[in-house]
Amino acid sequence: MQLIWEGFVEALRLLLGGDEALYEIALRSLWVSGLALAIAVVLGIPLGGLIALTSFWGRRLTVTVVNTGMAAPPVVVGLLVALFLTRSGPLGEFRLLYSNWAMVIAQVIIALPIMTGLSLAALQQLDVGLRQQIAALGANRLQAFFCQLREIRVALLAAVMAAFGAVISEVGAVMMVGGNIKGQTQVLTGAIVQETRMGRFANAIALAIILVSLAFTANLVLTAIQQQGRRV
Amino acid sequence: MSDGLRAGDPVLTARSLSVRRGGRTLVAVDDLALYGGEVHVLLGPNGAGKSTLLHALNGLEQADGELVFTGRPVRSRRGRLALRRATAAVFQHPHLLNTTVQANVESGLRLRGVDRAEARRRAGEALGLLGVAHLADRRPVKLSGGEAQRVSIARALAVGPAVLFLDEPLASLDPPTRRALVDDLLRIFERSAMAVIWVTHDRDEALAVGDVITYLEEGGVVQTGPALEVFARPATASFAEFLGLETFLTGRVVNGADGATRLLLEGGGELFCADALDGPAVVAVAPEDVVLFTTRPDEHATSLRNVLEGTVKAVGPSGRLLRVDVEAGGHALGALITRAAFEDLGLAVDSPVVAAFKASAVHPLSRQERRVAEAGWSERGGVSWR
Numbered sequence: 001m002q003l004i005w006e007g008f009v010e011a012l013r014l015l016l017g018g019d020e021a022l023y024e025i026a027l028r029s030l031w032v033s034g035l036a037l038a039i040a041v042v043l044g045i046p047l048g049g050l051i052a053l054t055s056f057w058g059r060r061l062t063v064t065v066v067n068t069g070m071a072a073p074p075v076v077v078g079l080l081v082a083l084f085l086t087r088s089g090p091l092g093e094f095r096l097l098y099s100n101w102a103m104v105i106a107q108v109i110i111a112l113p114i115m116t117g118l119s120l121a122a123l124q125q126l127d128v129g130l131r132q133q134i135a136a137l138g139a140n141r142l143q144a145f146f147c148q149l150r151e152i153r154v155a156l157l158a159a160v161m162a163a164f165g166a167v168i169s170e171v172g173a174v175m176m177v178g179g180n181i182k183g184q185t186q187v188l189t190g191a192i193v194q195e196t197r198m199g200r201f202a203n204a205i206a207l208a209i210i211l212v213s214l215a216f217t218a219n220l221v222l223t224a225i226q227q228q229g230r231r232v
Numbered sequence: 233m234s235d236g237l238r239a240g241d242p243v244l245t246a247r248s249l250s251v252r253r254g255g256r257t258l259v260a261v262d263d264l265a266l267y268g269g270e271v272h273v274l275l276g277p278n279g280a281g282k283s284t285l286l287h288a289l290n291g292l293e294q295a296d297g298e299l300v301f302t303g304r305p306v307r308s309r310r311g312r313l314a315l316r317r318a319t320a321a322v323f324q325h326p327h328l329l330n331t332t333v334q335a336n337v338e339s340g341l342r343l344r345g346v347d348r349a350e351a352r353r354r355a356g357e358a359l360g361l362l363g364v365a366h367l368a369d370r371r372p373v374k375l376s377g378g379e380a381q382r383v384s385i386a387r388a389l390a391v392g393p394a395v396l397f398l399d400e401p402l403a404s405l406d407p408p409t410r411r412a413l414v415d416d417l418l419r420i421f422e423r424s425a426m427a428v429i430w431v432t433h434d435r436d437e438a439l440a441v442g443d444v445i446t447y448l449e450e451g452g453v454v455q456t457g458p459a460l461e462v463f464a465r466p467a468t469a470s471f472a473e474f475l476g477l478e479t480f481l482t483g484r485v486v487n488g489a490d491g492a493t494r495l496l497l498e499g500g501g502e503l504f505c506a507d508a509l510d511g512p513a514v515v516a517v518a519p520e521d522v523v524l525f526t527t528r529p530d531e532h533a534t535s536l537r538n539v540l541e542g543t544v545k546a547v548g549p550s551g552r553l554l555r556v557d558v559e560a561g562g563h564a565l566g567a568l569i570t571r572a573a574f575e576d577l578g579l580a581v582d583s584p585v586v587a588a589f590k591a592s593a594v595h596p597l598s599r600q601e602r603r604v605a606e607a608g609w610s611e612r613g614g615v616s617w618r
Contacts, residue, residue, distance in 0.1 A: 133327035135292055137340045138317040138391065147339075151330055 003201060010202030011209055019206075021183075026210045029187040032100055032174070033167040036107030040163055043108075044115025045156065049145055051116070052123035063120065069113025074106075078176030081106045085177065098179035103187065106173035111163040118159035122152040157226040161219055168215055188214075239269025243394055243427040244289060249297035251281075251288050259284045259451040261297075266395060266427040273442035273459070274431045277474060281451035282431045283399050289429065290397045291315040302394065317344055320388035321397040324404055326380040328372035333364070333383050336372070340391040351390075358390035359383070361420060378409035385413075389420070398430045402437060414440055435475050439463055447471050464506065464595060469514065472597055477516035478566045485513045485596065495594065501561045504537040505594035514597045521593035522567035524556060525586040526577050536588035540565065544585050547574070558587050 014022055051062055083089055085097040096102045126148055134147045171189035178185035180194060188211040195204035243266050250260035259281035266272050274282040287293035291312030299306040306315050328336050337355035359365040362382040372380060381401060388396055402410040421428055432438050438445055442459040455467040466472040469480055483497040485508045495503045495515055505515055528539055542560025554574050558565045565587050579585060
């Protein structure tokens with residue numbers, strides 16, 4: 001108990017003292033996960049719309065693949081990305097392994113199925129009559145799509161929160177493709193693992209406090225947007 | 233859009249229009265025309281294809297055949313979009329977007345590229361027209377069913393449509409709300425040159441709002457014509473039945489030298505009936521047009537020219553009224569009377585009764601008449617049939 005208490009005190013001292021290394025790790029985490037999330041949102045929502053609103057051969061299989069992707073273990077994603085980015089891999093020539101870009105790619109692969117799957121589920125739930133009404137209002141296909149997104153915005157924000165939660169908290173993929181290199185590719189989760197392993201509990205607790213605070217702040221903002229003008 | 237329209241102008245015409253799905257023809261129409269300033273009702277039972285036809289007419293549903301909007305054929309996806317942008321539709325459920333009433337009514341205009349200030353002004357006008365301007369800042373969940381439907385109609389009118397498509401717009405509303413909305417809509421339609429196409433399965437609603445009625449059954453048009461004429465001369469027994477004309481009698485029409493039209497009934501007896509050509513005929517009588525007495529009424533004191541003596545065969549409830557089945561001279565007649573009248577008359581099953589009705593209550597069925605007549609029955613009064 002003494003150990004935990006001392007850890008907390010030391011963590012607070014580090015946080016309030018503006019420990020540069022600590023904040024650098026936090027910023028890198030935000031940058032990697034934020035960029036991955038943005039890419040997943042930009043790709044995932046239209047992809048979800050395409051699957052939800054069109055008919056094509058193999059549609060059901062596609063939905064199954066997307067839903068499976070939502071539950072993909074980060075270490076498996078990490079392995080897959082590492083296999084592609086390793087020197088002898090198909091994308092080895094780009095020398096991305098153990099870089100921040102590799103972590104972004106891995107996290108996009110983790111977040112994309114979540115954004116796609118939850119978007120398509122929300123769009124499919126939308127009343128067919130409302131879809132018809134939007135078309136009757138004079139909307140072209142693109143306008144109709146954006147009108148529908150507006151109608152499912154609460155569900156979309158939930159999807160964003162879920163995807164953000166998945167990427168900011170995962171450790172397997174970033175460690176495998178980023179290498180957890182201090183000062184270069186180390187993010188919060190990887191740093192917590194390393195500091196704990198080395199017995200530097202105060203540092204680990206400080207990093208954990210930052211990680212939880214980041215997740216809480218991001219969800220606070222998203223929830224505030226989501227609950228604006230709620231129906232009931 | 234409706235600004236350039238004049239009442240009486242053809243706005244939308246359909247020729248050989250059909251919608252097929254899964255190898256099945258859902259609706260097929262030879263000829264249908266909507267005119268500016270006219271309320272055209274698509275009437276028919278559930279599953280008749282009314283809504284499918286409406287969707288085909290406003291470009292929501294892809295259809296085979298020819299659709300011409302203000303002189304321009306509608307063929308491509310782009311053509312259907314242009315048609316939808318020149319028209320507006322209101323469905324049974326208001327389907328309001330999850331935003332304020334004001335933004336809802338502006339939405340059609342904004343989708344057409346109208347700037348915010350102009351959209352705001354026109355939305356305000358439309359809300360005022362429907363008497364819901366005070367709800368502008370509310371969200372749809374805070375509206376009653378009637379208010380939501382008014383907002384939905386305001387949203388449609390705000391775009392100034394050349395054609396207003398209404399798909400069972402009153403079906404989810406309670407009777408007082410329906411009446412108030414019908415009054416307001418008729419007032420709006422009177423001052424507008426837009427064409428209105430109104431889908432309903434309610435015959436009273438059809439008669440209350442329709443200038444022209446097209447009756448559909450199983451995806452096809454059974455009859456089209458001016459509302460009153462269609463109601464007075466239903467083409468088929470099934471349409472007559474749909475209109476509540478339950479008693480059907482067959483015979484031969486004879487126009488006498490005295491100017492009266494009589495139906496010589498099969499099996500004996502005769503009836504005075506509405507205008508018809510000489511020849512074999514089927515007539516229908518609405519149960520609400522039949523009056524019951526215990527003794528023969530004074531022929532000179534009433535306009536009930538048809539008087540039949542018979543017996544009560546059955547009595548049963550029919551809404552707030554009672555339905556009395558009467559057998560008179562070998563013919564079965566239905567009558568609807570109040571419970572109070574039934575008690576006053578002291579009627580019971582097997583008791584003698586006198587059934588009487590006006591000549592104008594005997595409706596010759598145009599198509600059956602035409603079918604049974606050896607000579608052709610000329611089209612008249614704008615009434616046509618499939």
